[in-house]
Amino acid sequence: MDYDERARAYLVLADGTVFKGYSMGAKGEAVGEVVFNTCTTSFQDILCDPSYYGQLVAQTYPLVGMRGVDGRLPRRIYAKGYIAREWSEVPQGDSSVLSIDEYLRQNGTVGIYGIDTRRLTRALRDKGYFNGAITDKLDGFDSLMDRIQSYSIRGAVDAVTVPKPLLINTIKGNPRVAVIDYGYSEKMAAALSQRGLELKVYPARTSAEEILSEQPAGIVFSNGPGDPEEDIDLIKQICTLLQSGLPSFGIGVGHQMMALAMGGKIAKMPKGHRGSNQPVLRRVAGQTMSTLQNHAYDVVAESLDDSVAEITMININDQSVEAIQYKGIPAFSIQFTPLDNPVYSDTSWIYDDFAAMVRGGE
Numbered sequence: 001m002d003y004d005e006r007a008r009a010y011l012v013l014a015d016g017t018v019f020k021g022y023s024m025g026a027k028g029e030a031v032g033e034v035v036f037n038t039c040t041t042s043f044q045d046i047l048c049d050p051s052y053y054g055q056l057v058a059q060t061y062p063l064v065g066m067r068g069v070d071g072r073l074p075r076r077i078y079a080k081g082y083i084a085r086e087w088s089e090v091p092q093g094d095s096s097v098l099s100i101d102e103y104l105r106q107n108g109t110v111g112i113y114g115i116d117t118r119r120l121t122r123a124l125r126d127k128g129y130f131n132g133a134i135t136d137k138l139d140g141f142d143s144l145m146d147r148i149q150s151y152s153i154r155g156a157v158d159a160v161t162v163p164k165p166l167l168i169n170t171i172k173g174n175p176r177v178a179v180i181d182y183g184y185s186e187k188m189a190a191a192l193s194q195r196g197l198e199l200k201v202y203p204a205r206t207s208a209e210e211i212l213s214e215q216p217a218g219i220v221f222s223n224g225p226g227d228p229e230e231d232i233d234l235i236k237q238i239c240t241l242l243q244s245g246l247p248s249f250g251i252g253v254g255h256q257m258m259a260l261a262m263g264g265k266i267a268k269m270p271k272g273h274r275g276s277n278q279p280v281l282r283r284v285a286g287q288t289m290s291t292l293q294n295h296a297y298d299v300v301a302e303s304l305d306d307s308v309a310e311i312t313m314i315n316i317n318d319q320s321v322e323a324i325q326y327k328g329i330p331a332f333s334i335q336f337t338p339l340d341n342p343v344y345s346d347t348s349w350i351y352d353d354f355a356a357m358v359r360g361g362e
Helices: 043-047 100-106 117-127 141-150 156-160 186-194 208-213 232-243 253-261 349-358
Strands: 008-013 018-025 030-037 055-059 081-084 110-113 130-135 166-168 176-181 198-203 218-221 248-251 266-282 287-299 309-315 321-326 331-334
Touching (some): 018 100, 030 117, 043 055, 055 117, 055 130, 081 100, 081 117, 100 110, 110 130, 218 253, 232 253, 253 266, 253 287, 253 321, 331 349
Parallel strands (some): 081 110, 176 198, 248 331
Antiparallel strands (some): 030 130, 266 309
């Protein structure tokens, strides 16, 4: 189809910059925080990752959707919108495979393609954060700019957490781990299950007393979206759970909230970490790992008392905190999402370490 036949769409940034492109997915308007992702594949995993709640995700790789989406395996899209240079109209697979355009339309997700994603990425890289909007019309531009500039991500955890407890890998005799769900990763759950752990995923606002009454063998504070300081009640819950002395493991926003619970501070980063190639140094082993990240907040290293915590990993690019080992309690946390597959196995040992802690082999 010729470009002239396609419906126009626009990406408008908070500074007034307008990118002209073409509509994909659902028609209409989506306002959110504009971020980019450097992954070359797995666009479905990005769209369905709860950590992208409230965000318009731009793909830096120039062509997306070649593999397509299995329409028999529906997954909720958390991203507010999707931005691409080009998409494949004929994805690989059988008749059940959906194109990215069809997938976005089925989920009511607004998208845009045909814009200069290199220019957009440079702007986000150099200037930091932008709110923005994908829209199919520019009528009422002043009103649109008001909506963009006033937008903020609120109530993210409540929007993505499970509505009721969920059991995973229920095999008799396996130790049960409580997962506090701030937007947990299915891949994280699969990795822990493969290590012989039963998981009970709890809604984020489940009381610490209820969780402890079921005598879990360990606790996971999951990854997820939003500002870690938004809700003091969640921080208090973590304090109580850590005081139980159970083996504990935090990821992403769970890592940040653990630090807050232990007296640390959080700051919003100038640019954040996005994508699958963030280099992390494991200090003791001298090992460099390539990690998957999407976050805007960071633990302030100087805020952690040496008697309470040790920083065990740092980001090579900016020296930010990537992992913390706590002292006096069996607890540690990491900023990134560990990957556990034959191709990306740099960080799979983290799951092994936590499973060993749960079994008493720390």
